[in-house]
Amino acid sequence: xxxxxxxxxxxxxxxxxxxxxxxxxxxxxxxxxxxxxxxxxxxxxxxxxxxxxxxxxxxxxxxxxxxxxxxxx
Numbered sequence: 357x358x359x360x361x362x363x364x365x366x367x368x369x370x371x372x373x374x375x376x377x378x379x380x381x382x383x384x385x386x387x388x389x390x391x392x393x394x395x396x397x398x399x400x401x402x403x404x405x406x407x408x409x410x411x412x413x414x415x416x417x418x419x420x421x422x423x424x425x426x427x428x429x
Contacts, residue, residue: 383422393421 369378375394382390396418403410 381422385422389421393418396421 369380371378372382372394375391375398377394377397381397382393385393396414400410400414400418
């Protein structure tokens with residue numbers, strides 16, 4: 357008597373080609389800064405998944421790398 361509805365397929369999140377990190381976390385960074393930010397994000401993720409403490413230095417580096425810089429005119 358119960359109708360079974362088909363599950364909707366979720367679209368995959370757009371990811372960065374080189375690092376496979378979701379693009380939303382890399383923001384508007386480019387070049388070497390982008391690769392460094394992706395590496396930091398992966399390290400933080402691995403530590404968190406392992407249940408270890410994420411050092412403040414890593415969090416600070418992530419903020420520093422992800423921060424948008426003002427362009428000079």
